[in-house]
Amino acid sequence: MNTITILLLTFILSVTGLFVFIWSLRKNLFDDNPAAANVIFTEGEIGKVEEPAATQAQYSALQHAVDASHTPVRNPELEARMTAELADRVLADGSTKYVTFVFLSCAVVWLIFASTAGLISSIKLHQPDFLTGYAWLTFGRIRTVHLNAVAYGWAPMAAFGIAIWTLPRLLKTELMGGRFALLGAMLWNAALIAGLGSIAAGFNDGLEWLEIPWQIDILFVVGGALIGLPLVFTLQNRKVEHLYVSIWYMGAALFWFPVLFLVGNLPGVHFGVEGATMNWWFGHNVLGLFYTPVALASVYYFLPKIIGRPIQSYNLSLLGFWALAFFYGQVGGHHLVGGPIPSWLVTLSIVQSMMMIVPVLAFSVNQHLTMRHHFKTLIYSPTLRFIVLGGMMYTLSSVQGSFEALRSINTVTHFTHFTVAHAHLGLYGFFSLVMFGAIYFVMPRVMSWEWPYPKLIALHFWLVVLGFGIYFVGLSIGGWLQGVAMLDASLPFMESVRVTIPYLESRTVGGALMTLGHVVFAIHFVCMALRYGHKRVGPALFHRRSTAAGVMAAEG
Amino acid sequence: MESEYKLLGGAMVTLALATATLVVVPYLQLSDVQPSDGLKPYTSAQLRGRHQYIENGCVYCHTQQPRAQSQAPDFKRGWGRAPVAGDYYYDSPHLLGTMRTGPDLLNIGARQPSVDWNLGHLYQPRAYTPGSIMPAYPYMFEVKDKAEEGDKVVNLPPGYAPVGQVVVARPEALDLVEYLLALDRTYPVKPPPVDAR
Numbered sequence: 001m002n003t004i005t006i007l008l009l010t011f012i013l014s015v016t017g018l019f020v021f022i023w024s025l026r027k028n029l030f031d032d033n034p035a036a037a038n039v040i041f042t043e044g045e046i047g048k049v050e051e052p053a054a055t056q057a058q059y060s061a062l063q064h065a066v067d068a069s070h071t072p073v074r075n076p077e078l079e080a081r082m083t084a085e086l087a088d089r090v091l092a093d094g095s096t097k098y099v100t101f102v103f104l105s106c107a108v109v110w111l112i113f114a115s116t117a118g119l120i121s122s123i124k125l126h127q128p129d130f131l132t133g134y135a136w137l138t139f140g141r142i143r144t145v146h147l148n149a150v151a152y153g154w155a156p157m158a159a160f161g162i163a164i165w166t167l168p169r170l171l172k173t174e175l176m177g178g179r180f181a182l183l184g185a186m187l188w189n190a191a192l193i194a195g196l197g198s199i200a201a202g203f204n205d206g207l208e209w210l211e212i213p214w215q216i217d218i219l220f221v222v223g224g225a226l227i228g229l230p231l232v233f234t235l236q237n238r239k240v241e242h243l244y245v246s247i248w249y250m251g252a253a254l255f256w257f258p259v260l261f262l263v264g265n266l267p268g269v270h271f272g273v274e275g276a277t278m279n280w281w282f283g284h285n286v287l288g289l290f291y292t293p294v295a296l297a298s299v300y301y302f303l304p305k306i307i308g309r310p311i312q313s314y315n316l317s318l319l320g321f322w323a324l325a326f327f328y329g330q331v332g333g334h335h336l337v338g339g340p341i342p343s344w345l346v347t348l349s350i351v352q353s354m355m356m357i358v359p360v361l362a363f364s365v366n367q368h369l370t371m372r373h374h375f376k377t378l379i380y381s382p383t384l385r386f387i388v389l390g391g392m393m394y395t396l397s398s399v400q401g402s403f404e405a406l407r408s409i410n411t412v413t414h415f416t417h418f419t420v421a422h423a424h425l426g427l428y429g430f431f432s433l434v435m436f437g438a439i440y441f442v443m444p445r446v447m448s449w450e451w452p453y454p455k456l457i458a459l460h461f462w463l464v465v466l467g468f469g470i471y472f473v474g475l476s477i478g479g480w481l482q483g484v485a486m487l488d489a490s491l492p493f494m495e496s497v498r499v500t501i502p503y504l505e506s507r508t509v510g511g512a513l514m515t516l517g518h519v520v521f522a523i524h525f526v527c528m529a530l531r532y533g534h535k536r537v538g539p540a541l542f543h544r545r546s547t548a549a550g551v552m553a554a555e556g
Numbered sequence: 557m558e559s560e561y562k563l564l565g566g567a568m569v570t571l572a573l574a575t576a577t578l579v580v581v582p583y584l585q586l587s588d589v590q591p592s593d594g595l596k597p598y599t600s601a602q603l604r605g606r607h608q609y610i611e612n613g614c615v616y617c618h619t620q621q622p623r624a625q626s627q628a629p630d631f632k633r634g635w636g637r638a639p640v641a642g643d644y645y646y647d648s649p650h651l652l653g654t655m656r657t658g659p660d661l662l663n664i665g666a667r668q669p670s671v672d673w674n675l676g677h678l679y680q681p682r683a684y685t686p687g688s689i690m691p692a693y694p695y696m697f698e699v700k701d702k703a704e705e706g707d708k709v710v711n712l713p714p715g716y717a718p719v720g721q722v723v724v725a726r727p728e729a730l731d732l733v734e735y736l737l738a739l740d741r742t743y744p745v746k747p748p749p750v751d752a753r
Contacts, residue, residue, distance in 0.1 A: 013573060014573060017569065017570070017573065124691060125657070125689055126689065128681070128682070128688070128689045128690060128691050128692065129682075129691075129692055132691055132692045132693070132694055132695075133694060133695065134695065135612070135695045138612055138613070138691050138693065138695075139613065139616070139617070139691045140611075140612045140613015140614060140615075140616050140617070140691075141611075141612065141613055143613060143616055144613055144616070202611035202612070203611070204610050204611055204613075205649065206610040206615070206649035206651065207649050207650075208615070208616075208654065235560055243560060243563065247563075248563055251560065251563060251564065251567075252563065252564070252567035255564055255567060255568065256567060256571055259568075259571055259575075260571075263575065263579060270583075270648070270649070271586075271587075271648050272586065272589070272641065272644040272645055272646075272647055272648065272650060273586060273641045273644050273650060273652070274582050274583050274586045274587070275647075275648060275649050275650040276650040276652045277578055277579065277582040278578070278579050278582075278583075279649075279650065280578075281574065281575070281578035281579050285574065289571070322566070322570075325566065325567055325570040325571075326570050326573070328574075329570055329571055329573065329574025329575075329578075330573070330574045330577050330578060332578055333578060335654060336652070338621075338623045338624060338627045338628070339621050339652060340621060340638070340639045340640055340641050340643065340644065340652075341582070341586075341641065342582065342585055342586075345577070345578065345581075345582060348577060349578075407627075411627055411628060414654075415619055415653075415654065415655055415656035416655075416656065417655075417657075419654065419655075420655075486628070486656065487628055487629065488629075489629030489632040489633060493633060493659050494685065494687055494688070496656075497657070497658075497687065497688070497689055498687055501689075504689075
């Protein structure tokens with residue numbers, strides 16, 4: 001087959017596919033189903049804020065900020081019906097408590113571990129003789145331990161924990177078979193410990209993002225399947241007609257990931273440069289088809305819940321979903337621009353990278369329009385700050401990624417720290433911030449306890465935002481200068497190393513602040529689990545916080 | 557949308573499409589690539605060295621894919637011509653790499669063919685390249701009072717050798733250097749056809 005045929009064929013296929021789906025969904029897309037965006041609210045709940053992480057004062061101010069632009073409808077009869085409807089949610093929340101707690105606790109442990117490994121790697125890049133005595137601490141290994149602890153520890157544990165908590169709520173039903181998920185979590189963590197141990201000891205499959213030996217991967221596959229089972233059961237026993245957009249993202253992600261992982265780890269199949277194309281198909285899709293959809297699903301759920309207002313355009317969110325599904329899967333090849341692989345493949349990936357602007361804009365416009373007139377709520381809601389900022393970072397990182405794929409820009413940024421900064425913008429600025437926000441929202445429900453020291457939430461926020469700002473800006477500038485120096489043949493190669501040193505040092509400073517923020521977060525998490533702090537107003541409330549009677553009614 | 561089957565069906569179709577374009581078609585297209593003329597299979601010592609390269613994560617700082625002259629001055633830096641798929645025939649897993657914290661290594665064997673230089677550089681990169689941020693690999697070496705029979709003593713620049721002692725390369729360092737010296741794709745190849753096949 002010749003190149004142009006393949007290129008045309010795939011392009012026509014994907015565009016046709018997109019139209020077929022838009023057509024098949026037309027009823028929902030154009031006949032409009034405005035009710036669909038409301039399914040996450042109970043009757044009369046729109047206009048009422050939900051923010052379990054806020055203090056009493058923040059909560060009232062938050063409600064006031066929302067009331068300023070919308071007048072909530074209230075009458076005693078309605079309030080009574082609302083309370084009754086909330087019973088389903090209380091049931092859903094109750095069924096996920098234990099499982100979610102286990103997953104989120106593992107996530108926090110891996111976050112601390114991964115940050116420490118990342119910080120050590122960062123120091124090593126400007127202090128190359130730091131801790132060189134031990135093989136397992138050498139840069140090539142500890143950096144890889146960092147990546148794998150994030151990619152298979154913090155990120156999926158947080159994602160699974162949030163998905164397991166959110167889906168029963170969205171489906172208005174109890175979690176079915178949570179024990180499978182617990183067993184799955186045990187296997188998964190055992191696999192991860194074994195995997196990180198082997199990397200540190202030098203047993204390594206040798207592919208980026210796929211370093212863990214394939215023998216251990218079998219455990220991940222079994223563990224992952226066990227974690228997925230309860231979600232499938234719950235989906236089958238749902239009590240809602242309509243599947244809210246968050247379910248699409250989470251549901252699809254939970255099915256995409258195992259396929260990616262399985263194909264990527266098939267032993268003895270991939271060879272030579274073909275291995276490289278598969279490698280980046282996996283490496284990019286694990287970000288785009290697993291972490292991204294789960295974080296987007298969280299934004300689509302938590303953001304409207306907190307400000308008590310449905311998302312602006314439900315139809316736009318559907319377009320965003322299918323466009324992401326169609327385009328993201330094929331962008332991985334841009335990691336090999338200029339490499340010894342078929343050029344049609346790189347071209348295809350660049351085209352699809354640019355097409356990614358469609359779903360990104362769909363999401364960004366939607367988020368912005370939903371937040372419009374409500375930005376004041378950011379002052380009062382600790383959760384919302386993480387989630388809205390995270391959502392903005394999605395826009396930024398995706399648009400940056402699209403342009404980075406272009407040959408002209410890629411020529412400079414390829415092979416430099418610029419790419420590292422970009423990767424962190426996506427996985428940290430977007431995914432991790434959204435997960436922090438989601439965890440702050442979820443934990444009070446899980447523990448029936450408020451965050452003991454609200455100031456620590458603010459401290460966590462500012463530490464990671466400041467730290468990440470230094471990290472990202474510094475490394476992007478350093479990476480760009482490195483790329484420019486490398487393209488100037490009159491300069492010796494060492495010049496491209498020399499120019500990056502101050503920026504690598506600034507990365508360490510930023511990374512240290514981020515790590516410190518994570519320590520604050522972890523300490524707060526532990527305090528909450530141990531139920532420290534003053535008991536302020538009892539367990540986090542559902543929709544009324546003003547009277548003790550309301551508390552009792554809402555908590556049933 | 558009301559049907560989870562439509563959702564999952566659609567999701568799987570899109571993934572299948574992505575897998576076809578980025579995994580299956582390249583597999584079919586590349587599976588009949590032949591090794592370039594002049595490329596030799598790795599010896600067992602070189603393969604052991606390749607494992608050292610993987611285990612110690614050299615790939616995270618070094619690429620093995622000089623870029624085309626039209627794109628970047630890699631050739632002018634002496635890193636070699638743009639490689640073709642056949643140059644990687646014996647490479648599994650691939651070690652193309654995505655970072656150039658250090659230079660490209662596809663032709664390091666041709667550029668730096670001295671065993672002594674390579675061993676010493678692994679022991680302490682800054683002894684040869686001031687300002688280098690490559691980690692030192694002291695755990696691949698042994699410091700002894702006196703070399704024994706069969707030991708490969710590393711000749712270090714003055715000031716870097718421990719006083720009154722000798723630095724001896726462990727087998728893993730020797731294997732790694734074997735592999736690095738094997739990295740030599742300077743033989744000529746037919747340039748890749750402009751419009752693929």
